[in-house]
Amino acid sequence: MATFRFEALKAASNRPPVAVSEIGKKSEIFGSNVFNDKSMRQHLTPEAYKAVRSAIDQGVKIDRRMADYIALGMKEWAMSKGVTHYTHWFQPLTGTTAEKHDAFFETSFDGSDPVEKFSGSLLVQQEPDASSFPNGGIRNTFEARGYTAWDPTSPAFIFGTTLCIPTVFVSYTGEALDNKAPLLRALSAIDDAATEVARFFDKNVKKVTPTLGWEQEYFLIDDALAASRPDILQTGRTLLGHVSAKGQQLEDHYFGSIPTRVLNYMRDLENECMLLGIPVKTRHNEVAPNQFELAPIFEETNLAVDHNSLLMDVMQKVGERHHFKVLFHEKPFKGVNGSGKHNNWSLATDTGINLLAPGKTPNSNLQFLTFFINTIKAVSNYEELLRASIASASNDHRLGANEAPPAIISIFIGQQLTKVLEELEGVSTGKLSPEEKTDLKLNVVGKIPDVLLDNTDRNRTSPFAFTGNKFEFRAVGSTANCATSMTTLNSIVAKQLIDFKKEVEALVEKDGLKKDEAIFNVLREYIKETKDILFEGDGYSKEWEEEAARRGLSNHKTTPAALKAKVSKKAFDLFGELNVMNHIEVESRYEIELEDYIKKIQIEGRVLGDIVRNHIIPTAFKYQNLLIENVKGLKEIFGKDYEEYATEQILILKKTSMHVNELNAKLHAMMDARKEANALESVEKMAHAYCDNVKPYFDEIRYHADKLELMVDNELWTLTKYRELLFTR
Ligand SMILES: NC(=O)CC[C@H](N)C(=O)O
Numbered sequence: 001m002a003t004f005r006f007e008a009l010k011a012a013s014n015r016p017p018v019a020v021s022e023i024g025k026k027s028e029i030f031g032s033n034v035f036n037d038k039s040m041r042q043h044l045t046p047e048a049y050k051a052v053r054s055a056i057d058q059g060v061k062i063d064r065r066m067a068d069y070i071a072l073g074m075k076e077w078a079m080s081k082g083v084t085h086y087t088h089w090f091q092p093l094t095g096t097t098a099e100k101h102d103a104f105f106e107t108s109f110d111g112s113d114p115v116e117k118f119s120g121s122l123l124v125q126q127e128p129d130a131s132s133f134p135n136g137g138i139r140n141t142f143e144a145r146g147y148t149a150w151d152p153t154s155p156a157f158i159f160g161t162t163l164c165i166p167t168v169f170v171s172y173t174g175e176a177l178d179n180k181a182p183l184l185r186a187l188s189a190i191d192d193a194a195t196e197v198a199r200f201f202d203k204n205v206k207k208v209t210p211t212l213g214w215e216q217e218y219f220l221i222d223d224a225l226a227a228s229r230p231d232i233l234q235t236g237r238t239l240l241g242h243v244s245a246k247g248q249q250l251e252d253h254y255f256g257s258i259p260t261r262v263l264n265y266m267r268d269l270e271n272e273c274m275l276l277g278i279p280v281k282t283r284h285n286e287v288a289p290n291q292f293e294l295a296p297i298f299e300e301t302n303l304a305v306d307h308n309s310l311l312m313d314v315m316q317k318v319g320e321r322h323h324f325k326v327l328f329h330e331k332p333f334k335g336v337n338g339s340g341k342h343n344n345w346s347l348a349t350d351t352g353i354n355l356l357a358p359g360k361t362p363n364s365n366l367q368f369l370t371f372f373i374n375t376i377k378a379v380s381n382y383e384e385l386l387r388a389s390i391a392s393a394s395n396d397h398r399l400g401a402n403e404a405p406p407a408i409i410s411i412f413i414g415q416q417l418t419k420v421l422e423e424l425e426g427v428s429t430g431k432l433s434p435e436e437k438t439d440l441k442l443n444v445v446g447k448i449p450d451v452l453l454d455n456t457d458r459n460r461t462s463p464f465a466f467t468g469n470k471f472e473f474r475a476v477g478s479t480a481n482c483a484t485s486m487t488t489l490n491s492i493v494a495k496q497l498i499d500f501k502k503e504v505e506a507l508v509e510k511d512g513l514k515k516d517e518a519i520f521n522v523l524r525e526y527i528k529e530t531k532d533i534l535f536e537g538d539g540y541s542k543e544w545e546e547e548a549a550r551r552g553l554s555n556h557k558t559t560p561a562a563l564k565a566k567v568s569k570k571a572f573d574l575f576g577e578l579n580v581m582n583h584i585e586v587e588s589r590y591e592i593e594l595e596d597y598i599k600k601i602q603i604e605g606r607v608l609g610d611i612v613r614n615h616i617i618p619t620a621f622k623y624q625n626l627l628i629e630n631v632k633g634l635k636e637i638f639g640k641d642y643e644e645y646a647t648e649q650i651l652i653l654k655k656t657s658m659h660v661n662e663l664n665a666k667l668h669a670m671m672d673a674r675k676e677a678n679a680l681e682s683v684e685k686m687a688h689a690y691c692d693n694v695k696p697y698f699d700e701i702r703y704h705a706d707k708l709e710l711m712v713d714n715e716l717w718t719l720t721k722y723r724e725l726l727f728t729r
Pocket residue numbers: 217286287337338339340341398402403404405460474
């Protein structure tokens with residue numbers, strides 16, 4: 001009997017929900033473990049408080065003396081909450097977060113004068129021994145230093161007994177070694193560009209903040225069951241497993257009543273989030289069995305990105321208390337929905353206006369249309385780069401089916417806005433007559449709020465959909481660090497807004513148009529130029545693939561193919577011009593992502609080999625031996641007539657042998673393909689070889705293993721089955 005599997009099943013099915021104690025009203029506990037404005041005011045001198053505020057609001061540098069005062073206040077606040085350690089908390093290019101805890105505790109070498117200390121220099125900058133993080137060749141070994149530098153725009157927080165200080169991670173020569181530094185630069189670029197354009201409409205605007213509201217989808221699997229599957233443990237997904245008879249076809253899980261064990265997990269998690277100042281608001285069952293979703297209130301992008309990275313860590317930790325393993329993989333199970341991390345993006349002014357929400361006056365609506373159409377133009381110009389920003393080995397499995405968008409980037413805006421754009425396309429060239437202006441203001445621009453109220457149609461196959469007051473970038477994968485896609489999106493829109501401003505000003509200065517006339521003129525041209533990126537239909541259809549090809553849209557189905565756009569001249573120019581990333585930073589990321597791709601497929605190949613050799617084939621042999629015993633017995637009893645009674649057994653013996661032979665053959669072929677790939681010199685070639693020559697064997701191997709699963713005695717099968725993984729809760 002497959003003891004491990006059955007013990008895991010027993011443990012999982014006897015698991016009572018873990019009780020969760022309420023810790024008070026959310027509004028009262030929210031942010032109590034965050035060194036936020038309120039705690040800063042309480043624990044810092046007025047001078048130190050002012051210094052942090054101007055660093056946050058205007059990017060003013062904090063001097064060392066002031067940093068000492070801030071560190072002192074921060075330490076006192078943290079110690080009043082039982083904190084013993086501090087860490088610079090950063091996001092290296094592994095996609096996850098990194099931390100190295102140091103105690104506040106210090107003593108002299110003879111053990112006298114033990115004391116708790118924390119200085120400004122330790123707060124502001126540190127030099128972690130970071131030579132083992134991916135750097136894509138930025139740091140060569142003799143200059144292997146990297147340092148972390150405090151990012152005051154994301155507040156320090158306490159997790160457990162550690163004070164975590166969000167930082168950027170840069171090389172000694174100043175190149176970003178993390179996801180945060182380029183993001184901060186992109187946010188600054190779009191702030192500058194969008195503020196200039198917003199000032200066309202309102203001179204009071206001084207700052208534009210990109211906002212992000214992510215939606216995190218995930219699967220919860222009992223940890224004993226997860227531990228019984230080497231593939232889940234090592235790759236985050238099932239490499240094998242026959243789909244269960246019941247999957248999601250009854251559509252009975254989505255928004256259904258949340259299972260008690262899961263609800264308790266969610267409540268516990270929400271409590272932690274409240275303390276950490278992560279404003280989670282929504283929780284529900286997602287479409288696939290054992291799939292769920294959590295979403296916060298949107299925040300300023302840098303904070304939202306930090307919060308999502310922190311959340312993924314906290315989700316796993318809280319999961320341990322509830323005996324759940326959280327699967328963030330984009331496609332942990334074949335045949336049911338995968339998981340995305342839809343990024344809801346917008347732009348907010350310091351005057352309290354959402355630039356992607358229609359307003360109440362024609363002027364504010366023209367402002368809305370300006371930002372709306374410029375975003376469309378940006379995506380249209382850089383669709384390939386946007387596709388590259390969401391590329392990963394795991395997201396490749398998700399794109400193109402089960403309510404996840406296809407690999408072709410397009411924009412969904414809904415019927416009503418399509419009509420508005422059609423009408424605007426008819427705007428006259430050059431100066432506008434008073435009648436035309438009145439008509440535009442009353443009947444086109446003036447009507448927008450009403451039509452949007454009716455705009456309730458949704459399109460789940462769209463990678464980038466306008467949803468009334470924001471764009472939803474649905475193609476982002478559930479494991480992703482949002483920084484990558486947000487750096488790209490904010491950069492391309494920043495670049496577009498810079499160009500737009502120049503074009504409008506040229507029409508005003510050279511052609512003598514009024515500002516609103518110039519805006520209408522430029523927008524009209526954009527509408528004409530961006531038709532190809534707009535698509536309202538079924539993103540999965542063959543027709544769309546053909547149509548998209550005719551329109552010249554990219555359709556990169558695999559990561560190695562998609563990533564190439566990251567090192568195009570267009571990308572270098574964009575990031576360079578905006579000071580988001582220099583040539584080395586762009587190139588190193590490309591290399592790191594290719595390496596990551598290679599390693600992921602390599603690991604999957606190895607795990608698959610292990611499972612087939614150590615689980616599937618031995619189990620098939622055991623079952624064959626049972627059948628052989630059975631046939632021998634029948635022969636003993638029935639003599640030469642035994643065949644009549646052993647037909648099925650003999651058939652199964654033949655079929656299982658055939659599948660085992662095939663498994664062996666494919667496994668060897670895969671190993672040969674791996675060897676060939678490994679011998680290649682360039683990472684680019686190696687990634688393509690893994691993608692085109694190694695990975696295709698996975699499905700072939702799976703096919704035979706899954707067939708065996710259907711044939712072999714359930715009692716012998718060692719791998720926990722889909723029905724058990726997906727329906728135990
Ligand atoms: N209902 C939904 O929005 C499903 C989305 C889907 N899980 C995805 O991969 O993006």
